Amino acid sequence: METMEQAVHQKRSWTTRLDAKKKRIDSVKGLVNGRVIPTDRIVEVMEKLIRPGDRVVLEGNNQKQASFLSGALAQTNPKNLFDLHMIMSSISRPEHLDLFERGIANKVDFAYAGPQSLRIAQMLEDGKLTMGEIHTYVELYGRLFVDLIPSVALVAADKADRQGNLYTGPNTEETPTLVEAAAFRDGIVIAQVNELADELPRVDIPGSWIDYIVVADEPYELEPLFTRDPRHITDIQILQAMMVIRGIYEKHEVQSLNHGIGYNTAAIELLLPTYGESLGLKGKICKHWALNPHPTLIPAIESGWVDSVHCFGGEVGMEKYVASRRDVFFTGRDGSLRSNRTLCQMAGQYAVDLFIGSTLQMDQDGNSSTVTRGRLAGYGGAPNMGHNPGGRRHSTPAWLNMMSSNDSLARGKKLVVQVVETFQAGNKPVFVESLDAIDVKKDTGLATAPVMIYGDDVTHIVTEEGIAYLYKTDSMEKRREAVAAVAGVTPVGLGHISKKTESLRREGLIALPEDLNIRRTDAKRSLLAAKSVEEIVQWSDGLYEPPAKFRSW
Template sequence: MHTKRMAMKNWNDQKTARAARIAAGQTVADGKMIPAERLTEFLEAVIRPGDRVCIEGDNQKQADLLARALANAAPARINDLHMVQSGVVLPEHLDLFDRGIARRLDFSYSGPQSARIARMLFGGQIELGAVHTYLELFARYFIDLTPNVALIAAVSADREGNLYTGPNTEDTPTVVEATSFKDGLVIAQVGEIVDRVPRVDIPGDLVHFVVDAKKPFYVEPLFTRDPAAVTETQILTAMLAIKGLYAPYGIKRLNHGIGFSTAAIELLLPTYGEALGLRGRICSHFALNPHPTLIPAIEAGWVEQVHSFGSEVGMEDYVAARSDVFFTGPDGSLRSNRAFCQTAGLYACDMFIGSTLQIDLAGHSSTVTTSRIAGFGGAPNMGSDPHGRRHPSEPWLKAGAEADITSPAPLRRGRKLVVQIGETFGDKNVPLFVEQLDALALAQKLNLDLAPVMVYGDDVTHIVTEEGIANLLLCRSTDEREQAIRGVAGYTDIGRQRDRKMVERLRERKIIQRPEDLGINPLDADRSLLAARSIKDLMLASGGLYKPPSRFRNW
């Protein structure tokens, strides 16, 4: 028998279709160059109803000019779009749905639009595909959510369309790879057109059109934490984490989530960490954005290497001057890459530590409240145990041995440490521990198959609060696990309903460790321990290389 060929099948329809779009674009564009004042008209010429469209943007950079131009399009020309994008962050991203230009949405992060997106989902203006993690959405770009059109952002372009994406390269290479090599159309907004780009981040033959926005794309300084706002409770939890987790497990490779608790850890390394003799033994390799609060530790020689998802506003010169630590290009500036850094955080780090808004008695955590859908971003990738990991490391093996006492060592899977850190009462005195996550109520309200859980309980290995550390790896039953969580939940309702006798037994088995069990006096948790106590201290520690944005300066 031989294979029967399909009669009359054209195997290159997509290429033909792209060629037709490029030809249609020529009614407005001159070669690859689109006149900025006719951008909307141009988009109407090349985008077809029902297209899958990616407007580049995440929790940091935004293709803002292109987003605005698309939101101004005539719904009669462009409609029923299926938006597949990391971030729904700009108001225009949702205006598309209000105006009937877009209908369906697959995304990852919604940050500042979390309340409006929730209202629009309740109101049925958006047909939701799914809320993803970054890595998951990137993966689907290559399988079943490949964009027909990608609207991306770069620092500069030359006349051939070679792009320089600079320190905030972030998602661009992934989006372009998926779109351009599958016959989709790539349109870039750039801050300026130059004769020669400082480095080629995206080769010009993958880029079909360029528009000169004449100003830089928008970037949110999301990872800057002012040391002046770090509280003594956060310092205490940071001391517990360093002495009770980083030191005994010997955590060298890790990722820090956003927040003041992890900023406090970064600021304690050169002082408290140094006094404990931990330099060189912990925190040498990071999957991390260039956090300003990491400057004192870098300057004190703690950090060997950092790979970044994105950059951070004001850190550009500092990073360029510390190329032994960061990944930089031939032009000297940072090269970030979200997909690679997410993969690095998932597979090559032994610990994730971050904060959350709610933790339930099974250890599930979520940042969702009933009226807001903030999405996931990358936290679930960082905060999960990768079952595909095969290389051993000391912390991974030690955690694996704590979790599984029956399997023979060569057959025992290691465990990544996934740590939730926070104060028992968070912002506005809202308790961190809850009977039931708000995410469940939301799932019910929206009729979702899955509640938006940020980190699943079975991935969480430790919970750190000012009351102590709960080691969930050592728990042998769900009952023990529940009491271990109650045992560090302080004066919240969850904490007050603990079984005191059982909690004391857990403490004897070191499942719960109090500050005094670790030789930490809570009265020592003082702001004078911070290696920098203000943004200005950070600027001074960097030798003036860190240039904080105006909104963070108190001078």
Template sequence: MSEQRLQQASSWTRRREEKERRMQVVMRWMSGPVLPTDKTVEALEALVVAGDRIVLEGDNQKQADFLSRSLVKVDAKKVHDLHLIISSISRPEHLTLFELGIAKKVDFAFAGPQSLRVAQLLEDGVLEIGAVHTYVELYARLLVDLIPNVVLVCAEQADREGNLFTGPNTEDTPVIVEAAAFHDAIVIVQVNEIVEKLPRVDIPGSWIDVVVQADKPFAVEPLFTRDPRHINEIQILMGMMIIRGIYERHQVKSLNHGIGFDTAAIELLLPTYGESLGLRGKICEHWALNPHPTLIPAIESGWVKSIHSFGSEVGMDDYIKARPDVFFTGRDGSLRSNRVLCQLAGQYAVDAFIGATLQLDGEANSSTVMTGRLAGFGGAPNMGHDPHGRRHTSNAWLDLRKDSNPLTRGRKIVVQTLETFASGGVPAFVETLDAVEVAKKAGMPVAPIMIYGDDVSHVVTEEGISYLYKTEGIEERRRAIAAIAGVSPIGIKAKAEETVALRRKGIVALPEDLGVHRLEAGRSLLAARSMEDLVAWSGGLYQPPAKFRSW
């Protein structure tokens, strides 16, 4: 026993010793935790070692882009075969790392803008995929079987002790830094500026190893901004159906909205259509979502009690600062977002999740992974499932029970919205998801399904709503989906008499069954019809990014 211990005695601090060894190399350039900007590439060559597991902060909003641009410049003879962990493969240089041989394997959650290239590099054998995750699943693994050696993150400001102010886009930074700082990994932060005194501390300096001032502020995408001008009447009709047939019916008090025009339409219908139904104070009070500009009219009209956010949204800072009763803000007045905690809220504390999908099969399995595109899912599967670990009840949750047996639990409302045909006349309802073929080609044992059919409680199209949670067995589920699938390959299988029976059982509802009048579904129902309207609602506090301005 004691021999064994002696034998291993030198091995219990390997990570710490290796970290010290690497830090020694760069110490000579540093002043406290601060590294001069022009030493970044050289420092990365010393701090990152071939074969390392590294986390690069890059989500669908903010990006540690100075560090990713610097990492591309390291000598691939020295630093190669890295295992890259990244929430969102969003920038071209993320994939250049693989082309140069600096990185070899990737574990990720989302690859929207780069999804075509990811698929191509995978096929070419240039890139190896560990797995496609949800965001929280990926963070969870940083604490278990994907413990990193080095993490590269970003913040707005640092002081000379290395304390960080993330600004409103706190997002993933705390969890990435925590996983590294408390397991002897090296934490490198790019900041927009180094200041004497921070407005507030988001991450303590004793968790940080290297601070470097970036050549320019980190990139942030206005991903959650939808111009009301582009909301069409089909989306308005679907929004009306959702308000009546889901939110009102089940008394949905707390919810998450995915990104998209479908949900933007709902947000803009609350202060008009929702108000006319007398629903203010009865539905949609507590939100877990990013500060969507299209929520401004609902907030201003007193619909919204609270919003906890994954990240911030470009242009919303001043508005958020002026509405601290609604948003989570710090002493400095600006938003504190936190993707882990908001995903936790979205999973366990809200009644409903609504998201759009690109494809849905006859059993309601859905995916945004399409042929030639390995997009991933981000957070959707985490919020878009029935969390079996939930134990508290709410009216909405209980309303989905099939019987009142005390052993029968409620369930989360998980809504998938889609129009029966996507733009270009491509059917959105398909016999087999593209994801199945993608999995086969990529050698994945399980297809990259975003939301599984058995987790979906409602499907909404321009035809109507299917209350899938009421169906018994797979055959009835199939019929309920076909009934609202229009003339898509799935929809043409629907038989009129079966649909009548499903309507009678309350499993399918057409607009008329919900008291929704198709002719009313006009743009005049939207509380804001343009970006200018949103700015006006905000009293000039909302400042849309240039690309959304026409004035």
């Protein structure tokens, strides 16, 4: 017995990961100053700290980009560094794919690739990259702790001190999650920062999780992705917003929610202080939000509608406003926003009553997708939030309201709402007989079709025709009838027999604007609490500072 134990102990070391890490750290001793990598030596240092075949998580989420580190990685020599397995929530910068073009990396796992969706599809077809999976955000973050544990994490922050403590300001986003997955499994963490400071406004990530910092030659890239200029909101979108407020938020008493980034949801935000107020709904609906700091939410916040907002990330221009509204937003001692993409995605998945978003295509069963043939775009945050977490236990009025049986074990449901116009720009029908996602699956050999939101999770569809209350349907046939009834003159809608509209209305499976006491002629832009970015700035008391491209004055 004793000899056997000894034999086992001799056979195996339990610190191989740590030993390997120490070796890598030793290999750059002469190149770094403590934890600081000199800016001009980053490529050389990366070639030593990263090894061929490593799993590298590169921070590129849909807002903040570790652009200095991704640029440096793309400059490494593919003779020294090759076969990397990249893990990125968002593939959005040209050099992200240059890594594969140059042979530095060969495999990728990701969530979103919208800005590079044609290139990645071509490279997959040309055999230049091997596809892992297209994930939802929460799944990708989860796998970082299970079977995609990174060897190296490359992340971005605003400031660091010499001990490696990081300050991310409002854009904490997914940095803590990525760092945690690498740091606590003896991976190597390199953070690019805009500046090295003696004292940080607050510590977002402790220095003991960080191995190296490097001052970037220019600040990390940050895009204002969640700003919608109210000037582009149309009367149809206002009509849909009125239907949503009356026929869904009021009807089901929706108190906590997430909104997509489209103009139709921006319209809802801007109608709360006007149309919502006129219905006496303040304090009854839309109190708690899992949402980025949308500028279009400012009028509702200023009018006292909003109790709390937790954010995935920041939004350019909203920094001062958020810091001045501490009662509403999550903020640090320094005053600025604290965001966290992982936690907010989880909140949006499990803790809110409702998700509402838009899509480019929907089939007769309510499955929706934003992929186009020949493109590989992946998903945004919609699939996590746009699904009903079956294991949810806590109840709220809206959730209970979705119960459609008297069974003693009956459960409620998350409200998942898709709001679309029946045709997109360019005369393309939104309601189609078959999703492009199915062709994309065939073309690319994906294991599953990249459906964004599954039809069985969708509880409501809103079009310019009316609302379909899918959660109430008790058969597939009824469900299809309800979808077709609001699908207009698209291929799906043309199958609808107008005689059926009356019975569907009577059964409450669909509602037309008149059923909700909404006159189509009342849906006018004059209802918007702010009709331009300039008016949003006025609502904010000048605290919102829109980026140049949104300034028209």
